[in-house]
Amino acid sequence: MAIISFNNITKNYKTGFRKQKTALMDFSLDIHEGEVFGFLGPNGAGKSTAIKLLLNLIFPTTGKAEIMGRGVAAREVKKLIGYLPENPYFYDYLNPIELLSFAGRTSNMDSLKILEKTESLLNTVGLWNERKRAIRSYSKGMLQRVGLALALIHDPKVVILDEPMTGLDPIGRRQVIDLILKLKSEGKTIFFSSHILEDIERVCDRIGILVNGRLVRIMDIKSESLTRPLEDIFIEEVEKAGGARE
Amino acid sequence: MTAAWYVALITFKEGIKGRVIFGIFIIALLLFAATTVVTTLFMRDIVKVAVDLSLSTVSFAGLLTLFFIGVNLFSKDLDKRTIYMVISRPISRPEYLIGKFMGIVFLSLLVVVFLGILSSVPVIMSKRFYYYPEAKFDWGIYCVAVIYIFIKLAVISAVITFFASFTSNSFITFILSLVAYIIGQSTEGVRLLLASQVEKIEVSPVLSYVVDIAYYVFPNISAFDLKTQAAHGLSINYSYAFWTALYAIFYITIAIVIGALIFRRREFP
Ligand SMILES: Nc1ncnc2c1ncn2[C@@H]1O[C@H](COP(=O)(O)OP(=O)(O)OP(=O)(O)O)[C@@H](O)[C@H]1O
Ligand SMILES: [Mg+2]
Helix, strand or coil: CEEEEEEEEEEEEEEECCEEEEEEEEEEEEEECCCEEEEECCCCCCHHHHHHHHCCCCCCCEEEEEECCEECCCHHHHHHEEEECCCCCCCCCCCHHHHHHHHHHHCCCCHHHHHHHHHHHHHHCCCHHHCCCCHHHCCHHHHHHHHHHHHHCCCCCEEEEECCCCCCCHHHHHHHHHHHHHHHHCCCEEEEECCCHHHHHHHCCEEEEEECCEEEEEEECCCCCCCCCHHHHHHHHHHHCCCCCC | CHHHHHHHHHHHHHHHHCCHHHHHHHHHHHHHHHHHHHHCCCCCCHHHHHHHHHHHHHHHHHHHHHHHHHHHHHHHHHHCCCCHHHHCCCCCHHHHHHHHHHHHHHHHHHHHHHHHHHCHHHHHHHHHHCCCCCCCCCHHHHHHHHHHHHHHHHHHHHHHHHHHCCCCCHHHHHHHHHHHHHHHHHHHHHHHHHHHCCCCCCCCHHHHHHHHHHHHHCCCHHHHCCHHHHHHCCCCCHHHHHHHHHHHHHHHHHHHHHHHHHHHCCCCC
């Protein structure tokens, strides 16, 4: 069963009076239960756009996005999703404990469960010792880590991460990889975008390459083991599609 | 609606921890001190002056809170995309908007309660040191006046929420809300002036029509001002107070409902 499905989505952004920018063109993709799907594409390809559509932060111009067979606006659907935005930002003057408690409560968790989960997640992302500090004094990588904890506090079935490794140090990157693998072993479905091909190769079952708003290739990299470096395939696909910029 | 409640709490917390509110408290305390000093300069009506200035200070501090903290609490969410961590959870857009509104109202409630209590100090001082027997003063009426300052602030919070539902720039929200406030402050006076027709000025029907529209569209801010009653110890017309409170509830509901309808369709790219 497809957990996440994009059905013939086109997304135009208004860029001025009567001017539009097409970020996704007739985009369709199914992501299956329990798989780790890596979403690749040059800058400006439309990856974040596709992800924001899934969270109902923006609406498709045509087509429909669904999660577990339901439209993404449904509250029931939102309960199942954990999301890390690209360049996440949070309330300046609150600390991670307060943010996680807010997130947990909005997901109907009881306080005891929230406390437990907060401690384990902040340890996982390496912020337990900084937990009482206001977010505004955090570095970029630390914000990214808070974002990861927020995405996972409610034990979501579907995890959607927009460039989870960006801004992290090598140890942080490794922790994210381990985290993704752990989530996979728990049967979660993971959809994430990244520019770090090495990491993608390490954790993904399948990848999709998006160029200029079109999905140009889907590969099953677990079963058909790669005969060529992923980087070569990526560059070839981008060039075949006419380069990163139109 | 519990989701809106959580949004309200986090908004309130963020508003307090931002520390601007302490600056506002300090300004208010200085004004209270100044009131105490200034009242000694008046030979007569000292209590009236003290009451008037104290209530004005509470109201002013509340307005500062709304325009400098409230507006920012909205626009920072939209500018910096903090809203993603809220909207991507099981919280609908209308719940977010209502929660934000409630959070800002709580903030103004805090200001009014805290400063409302402190504002009694200059009043008590003026009564103690410069008491003259014919002065009429009643704490009950004073309290009602403070409560109506809060009601006024709640209405202005709704106006800010309404504007924030379609603007994303703090400056624009600020200006629009301020303009609405200023117009709302004066429509009743202008309307009365036009209706009285004491001077021999021809009032064009278009003008009085425009003023009428402004009167109904913008909140009638001056209606909540009970400073005169409090200062002169006049008894409050309870039917007036009742209808004014009902008007506030009505106005807030309409502003929030329209705001929520706009916000429902809003995208956060
Ligand atoms: N709010 C917006 N208004 C107008 N155009 C936009 C907007 N957001 C994105 N775009 C355009 O849509 C296209 C896709 O952007 P998107 O952010 O989805 O790319 P991306 O694949 O996530 O890129 P990156 O790897 O740099 O994060 C880009 O051309 C971008 O300029
Ligand atoms: Mg992106």
